[in-house]
Amino acid sequence: MTTIRDVAKHAGVSVATVSRVLNGNGYVHEDTRSKVEQAIRELNYTPNEVARSLYKRKSKLIGLLLPDIMNPYFPQLARGVEDEMQENDYRLIFGNSDESKKKEMEYIQTFIQNNVVGVISSTNDPDADMYQDLNIPVVFLDRTSNDRPSVYADGREGGRIAAREIVRRGSKAITLMQGPANVRPAQERFEGAAEALAEQGASFQVLKTTSFSLSRAEGFAQEVFRQYPDTDGVIASNDILASAVLKEAHRLGKRVPEDVQIIGFDDILLSSLLYPSLSTIHQPAYEMGREAAKLLIGLIEGERMERSSVEFSVTFMERQTTRKVES
Amino acid sequence: MTTIRDVAKHAGVSVATVSRVLNGNGYVHEDTRSKVEQAIRELNYTPNEVARSLYKRKSKLIGLLLPDIMNPYFPQLARGVEDEMQENDYRLIFGNSDESKKKEMEYIQTFIQNNVVGVISSTNDPDADMYQDLNIPVVFLDRTSNDRPSVYADGREGGRIAAREIVRRGSKAITLMQGPANVRPAQERFEGAAEALAEQGASFQVLKTTSFSLSRAEGFAQEVFRQYPDTDGVIASNDILASAVLKEAHRLGKRVPEDVQIIGFDDILLSSLLYPSLSTIHQPAYEMGREAAKLLIGLIEGERMERSSVEFSVTFMERQTTRKVES
DNA sequence: TCTATACCTGTAACCGGTTACACATCGGTT
DNA sequence: AACCGATGTGTAACCGGTTACAGGTATAGA
Numbered sequence: 001m002t003t004i005r006d007v008a009k010h011a012g013v014s015v016a017t018v019s020r021v022l023n024g025n026g027y028v029h030e031d032t033r034s035k036v037e038q039a040i041r042e043l044n045y046t047p048n049e050v051a052r053s054l055y056k057r058k059s060k061l062i063g064l065l066l067p068d069i070m071n072p073y074f075p076q077l078a079r080g081v082e083d084e085m086q087e088n089d090y091r092l093i094f095g096n097s098d099e100s101k102k103k104e105m106e107y108i109q110t111f112i113q114n115n116v117v118g119v120i121s122s123t124n125d126p127d128a129d130m131y132q133d134l135n136i137p138v139v140f141l142d143r144t145s146n147d148r149p150s151v152y153a154d155g156r157e158g159g160r161i162a163a164r165e166i167v168r169r170g171s172k173a174i175t176l177m178q179g180p181a182n183v184r185p186a187q188e189r190f191e192g193a194a195e196a197l198a199e200q201g202a203s204f205q206v207l208k209t210t211s212f213s214l215s216r217a218e219g220f221a222q223e224v225f226r227q228y229p230d231t232d233g234v235i236a237s238n239d240i241l242a243s244a245v246l247k248e249a250h251r252l253g254k255r256v257p258e259d260v261q262i263i264g265f266d267d268i269l270l271s272s273l274l275y276p277s278l279s280t281i282h283q284p285a286y287e288m289g290r291e292a293a294k295l296l297i298g299l300i301e302g303e304r305m306e307r308s309s310v311e312f313s314v315t316f317m318e319r320q321t322t323r324k325v326e327s
Numbered sequence: 328m329t330t331i332r333d334v335a336k337h338a339g340v341s342v343a344t345v346s347r348v349l350n351g352n353g354y355v356h357e358d359t360r361s362k363v364e365q366a367i368r369e370l371n372y373t374p375n376e377v378a379r380s381l382y383k384r385k386s387k388l389i390g391l392l393l394p395d396i397m398n399p400y401f402p403q404l405a406r407g408v409e410d411e412m413q414e415n416d417y418r419l420i421f422g423n424s425d426e427s428k429k430k431e432m433e434y435i436q437t438f439i440q441n442n443v444v445g446v447i448s449s450t451n452d453p454d455a456d457m458y459q460d461l462n463i464p465v466v467f468l469d470r471t472s473n474d475r476p477s478v479y480a481d482g483r484e485g486g487r488i489a490a491r492e493i494v495r496r497g498s499k500a501i502t503l504m505q506g507p508a509n510v511r512p513a514q515e516r517f518e519g520a521a522e523a524l525a526e527q528g529a530s531f532q533v534l535k536t537t538s539f540s541l542s543r544a545e546g547f548a549q550e551v552f553r554q555y556p557d558t559d560g561v562i563a564s565n566d567i568l569a570s571a572v573l574k575e576a577h578r579l580g581k582r583v584p585e586d587v588q589i590i591g592f593d594d595i596l597l598s599s600l601l602y603p604s605l606s607t608i609h610q611p612a613y614e615m616g617r618e619a620a621k622l623l624i625g626l627i628e629g630e631r632m633e634r635s636s637v638e639f640s641v642t643f644m645e646r647q648t649t650r651k652v653e654s
Numbered sequence: 655t656c657t658a659t660a661c662c663t664g665t666a667a668c669c670g671g672t673t674a675c676a677c678a679t680c681g682g683t684t
Numbered sequence: 685a686a687c688c689g690a691t692g693t694g695t696a697a698c699c700g701g702t703t704a705c706a707g708g709t710a711t712a713g714a
Contacts, residue, residue, distance in 0.1 A: 001384075003700055014664045019702055026703085027661050049440040050386070051700035054377045055669045057328075061420070061441070070406045070613075072596065075396045082396070082423055086430075091437055093388070094421040096409055103413075110418055113376040114388070214596055243600040250602045269399060269541055270597045273570040275577045286397075330670055341694045346672055353673085354691050378670035382699045661710075668702085680691075 002045045011039035022047060053115045062296065063111035064092045065121040066141075067099045067183075071212055072268040073238065073285060074122075077141060080289020081120055088297055090117075097123070099182060105130050112136075118296045124184050126150070137299035141292040142285075143184055149299065149308040151292040155185045158281040158314040159192025162235045162263045165279075165316055167202050169323045171233025171261050174204040175224050177245075179237035180211060186237045189265055189281075193235050205231075209241060217244035225252055232260055239264035239271045239280055246274060246321060262321040276320030283314050329372045338366035349374060380442045389623065390438035391419045392448040393468075394426045394510075398539055399595040400565065400612060401449075404468060407616020408447055415624055417444075424450070426509060432457050439463075445623045451511050453477070464626035468619040469612075470511055476626065476635040478619040482512045485608040485641040486519025489562045489590045492606075492643055494529050496650045498560025498588050501531040502551050504572075506564035507538060513564045516592055516608075520562050532558075536568060544571035552579055559587055566591035566598045566607055573601060573648060589648040603647030610641050 004022075008015045013032060020026040021036040028036075039045075053059040062085055066074045078094070085092055093116060095107040104123060108130050111119055118137045125131075126145035131138055140150035166174060176193055179186025190206075197204045205228050209220045221244035224231060236242035242264030246256060254260050256276055264271060264280035271278040291310050331349075335342045340359060347353040348363040355363075366372075380386040391408055393401045405421070412419055420443060422434040431450060435457050438446055445464045452458075453472035458465055467477035493501060503520055506513025524531045532555050536547045548571035551558060563569035569591030573583060581587050583603055591598060594609035618637050 001700095004702095005700080015701080016664060016666095016703075017662085020663090023702080027663085029662060032662080046436060046440055048381075048442070048700055049437070050377055050381045050442045051669090052702075053669095054375075054381050054671085054700080055702050057669070059377070059441075060437075064421075068406070069396070069402045069409070070596075072399060072402075075399075075402050079395070079397045079423065082421070086422065091441070092421050094391075094409070094419050095413065096406065109373060110376070110387075113373055114386075114418070115375070115377045214599075240596075240600075247600060247602055247604075269397075269567075270600065272541075273567075273574060273597065274600070275574055275602055277574075328670095331672095332670080342671080343673075343694060343696095344692085347693090350672080354693085356692055359692080375670055378699090379672075380699095381670080381701085382672050384699070656714085658713080659711085661708100663706105663708080665704105665706085667704085669700105672698085674695105674697085676693105676695085678691100678693080681689095683688085684686090 001048075002043045004045075004047065007036065007039045007043055007045050010043060011035045057115065058117045059115040060090050061114060061116045062090050062092050062293075063107065063116045063119040063121075064094045065097050065104060065107050065119065065123070066094075067122055068096050069094075072240070072270060073266045076268075076285035077122075077289040077292075080286040080291075081141070081293045082289075084290045084293030084297070088293075090297070099124060099180075101125065101128070108134070118300045120292050120296055124182055137296055139292045139296045139299070141288065144309075149295055151288050151295060151310045151312070152185070153283040153288065153312045153314050155188035155314070156192035156195075158265060158283070159189040159194070159235075160196040161314065161316050162189075162265070162281055163193040163196035163200070163202070165318075165322065166233045166235060166261055166263055167197070167200050169257075169261055169325050172203065173228065173230045174202060174233040174235065175228050175231045176204050176206050177220065177224070177234065177236045177241055178206050178208045179241075180209065183212075189237055209237065212238055212240055214240060214244075217241050218248070221245045221248035224248070234260060234262045236262065236264050239266045239268045239278060242278055242280065242321075243270060243274060246276075246278065257321050257323045261323060267317055271317070272319065279319045279322040280317050281314050282317045284312050288312055328375075329370045331372075331374065334363065334366045334370055334372050337370060338362045384442065385444045386442040387417050388441060388443045389417050389419050389620075390434065390443045390446040390448075391421045392424050392431060392434050392446065392450070393421075394449055395423050396421075399567070399597060400593045403595075403612035404449070404616040404619075407613040407618075408468070408620045409616075411617045411620030411624070415620075417624070426451060426507075428452065428455070435461070445627045447619050447623055451509055464623055466619045466623045466626070468615065471636075476622055478615050478622060478637045478639070479512070480610040480615065480639045480641050482515035482641070483519035483522075485592060485610070486516040486521070486562075487523040488641065488643050489516075489592070489608055490520045490523035490527070490529070492645075492649065493560045493562060493588055493590055494524070494527050496584075496588055496652050499530065500555065500557045501529060501560040501562065502555050502558045503531050503533050504547065504551070504561065504563045504568055505533050505535045506568075507536065510539075516564055536564065539565060539567055541567060541571075544568050545575070548572045548575040551575070561587060561589045563589065563591050566593045566595045566605060569605055569607065569648075570597060570601060573603075573605065584648050584650045588650060594644055598644070599646065606646045606649040607644050608641050609644045611639050615639055
């Protein structure tokens with residue numbers, strides 16, 4: 001491996017001079033600069049980031065913690081983060097937390113040990129000590145925190161919109177699927193929907209679900225129609241669940257949207273590919289990821305951030321699992 | 328930040344002794360060990376991996392390079408890799424290459440600069456210098472290399488199976504979608520299918536596609552029926568394209584599988600959620616990711632690897648976009 | 655001519671770990 | 685009692701960068 005000393009020797013200068021050329025600071029004579037640059041090219045030298053990081057006590061690494069990259073919603077966030085980071089020469093250390101505090105702690109720990117300069121996390125507990133005690137910037141993504149920077153979508157409003165739209169389109173016996181109790185965004189959607197349904201005097205039942213995994217989703221979908229056979233409208237807590245419900249409706253010979261309307265949440269790729277395509281609450285996941293990354297970079301590079309949190313608004317994607325109606 | 332010197336002072340020993348306790352090597356008196364361990368606990372000390380990495384010239388970091396995490400196939404690979412790595416205390420630096428050599432090179436570069444001890448890459452060009460010149464283990468995932476370790480599925484056989492199954496089920500005018508020319512697995516699938524179709528004397532047309540992105544997929548799906556209106560069987564190069572074809576068939580009022588049969592490739596989450604659910608060639612992506620990680624860890628830790636490449640076999644997932652037939 | 659200042663460069667300390675080596679002690683053998 | 689290997693511990697060099705500081709030269713101004 002070529003080191004800065006090799007370059008220095010090859011160019012006939014000291015390591016300090018090479019370092020100055022590398023970092024573009026301090027005085028370096030133009031001729032010297034050329035010699036060094038040539039040596040760098042000839043030896044195909046790139047500086048060791050580890051040595052750099054050790055001395056400066058900071059790296060170009062960012063920790064990214066998401067619940068589960070296999071859940072189709074998260075890759076969009078991840079990609080948004082990655083693209084923005086890549087463009088700014090930061091690299092990501094990535095981990096799946098499975099919404100587990102233990103795994104989160106392990107990752108945060110190793111992030112620190114590797115001198116990351118910032119963390120983006122989708123945690124359900126932004127107030128946990130591990131985040132409070134961190135002395136590097138943290139941005140919470142797809143999650144809210146009162147006093148820390150966060151980037152999230154207005155899930156409560158999303159729930160309300162779903163409720164209004166399904167009622168407006170004529171569903172009378174609505175089943176509201178409540179996501180895992182420990183997943184905050186899921187609860188906000190649920191609360192928003194429940195509120196709006198109550199306000200409008202709509203009758204609805206609640207079906208609790210405890211997981212977003214596909215295998216469980218099919219079971220929950222069956223429960224909807226087993227427990228509430230007269231259901232004519234379903235608000236699911238995400239698109240996976242909504243898809244499972246749609247499939248189950250097909251299986252039971254119910255027509256969608258004539259007999260049952262379905263509204264999902266997230267607007268993942270899958271939703272538009274289904275038949276009928278899924279009406280859902282769209283979250284701009286990719287943009288959210290990018291925004292979180294931007295925010296974090298600003299924090300790292302010491303800019304005064306006027307707005308430390310960003311709320312994205314959600315929109316109703318009217319597709320084919322809801323009925324057409326005059327606006 | 329607490330350093331090993333703080334711990335040494337607090338325990339009344341030298342840094343060498345603390346280091347010995349930390350790494351469990353050399354002689355340390357039992358009483359001394361306890362004192363040090365207590366100091367570590369009291370100061371809540373964790374060693375700085377950067378300093379460690381600098382001296383040892385290796386880290387606990389692995390570089391993972393995938394084409395695009397938003398393509399639903401890759402998160403499964405990524406998760407498989409991550410789980411295996413996590414269990415073995417390795418961490419991942421992750422990047423999307425977009426099948427672009429330039430981006431690949433940038434990432435490989437920074438991987439090296441960060442002292443990664445191994446790389447897992449889905450590249451279309453395993454023989455490129457950047458991989459040949461790497462003096463750390465590399466495992467190619469979802470791609471084949473003649474002389475380097477790789478983990479992949481038998482795409483050619485997958486293509487053959489798809490061809491046989493669709494012919495056996497009665498399709499007479501088959502359209503074969505050929506994926507992007509620079510994506511190797513896509514070409515292998517295509518070649519396998521074309522071979523088997525030819526062997527069986529089936530008549531078929533080819534439609535070239537140049538991208539796997541959703542937005543383009545819908546256009547390609549329309550082309551299928553525009554260019555070959557009598558198509559009664561489609562073999563798509565992945566499930567996204569297959570889904571788009573299925574949707575287009577619906578739109579055109581064609582019955583699936585009665586009028587058109589469709590077979591996809593990958594078996595992503597989406598496939599089983601579609602209606603009718605998609606018949607496809609299943610690749611064990613999660614397991615492949617895990618296997619690649621296992622292989623790489625073996626290589627890193629210096630085990631003699633008896634088999635340096637692993638080929639996974641693919642299976643036909645008979646679902647609802649193909650007709651039932653006696654076996 | 656003398657001095658102040660900008661320009662240019664090198665030496666060596668430092669970041670926080672690991673480890674080679676030196677040295678000391680201890681228990682057991684002959 | 686002398687000797688030996690096993691055990692226990694500390695000092696300092698080292699990993700590959702960055703940078704404080706010192707020292708030197710050139711140029712301009714007094």
